[in-house]
Amino acid sequence: MSPARPPGLLLRFWTEISLSVLLALLGLAMLFDYSSLWSATITAILIVTTVEAVLRRQLPIFILSLAVLTTIVVLVIILFTNLRVGVGILAVLAALVILVANIRANVGRR
DSSP states (O other): OOTTSOHHHHHHHHHHHHHHHHHHHHHHHHHTTOSOHHHHHHHHHHHHHHHHHHHTTOHHHHHHHHHHHHHHHHHHHHHHHOHHHHHHHHHHHHHHHHHHHHHHHHHHHO
16 A cells, blocks of 8 residues: 555445455355355455455454354354353353453452
8 A cells, every 4th residue: 555545545445346346256156166155155254354354454353353253153053062062161261251350350459
């Protein structure tokens, strides 16, 4: 990006073409008979949203949100496929959340 161009111009350009890029990626996946349409759709959405996060200078927040969403999806899958392991993981996560909250409260009182 050249210093003369404001970052808003590139972001506006991406806003105009992002839906076309998304549809083109999905169309190409269908035309070339890509076997897994789900993974093609998820990949296309990830590409478009990652570019937008970079242009908005929000990449760390985007990566953190993606990690949280992935964790939730994996936990739901584990919970439905293996109830014992799923509940065990949820209990450990709840213990960690409570521990962090207690530590933050204790540090905040000092």
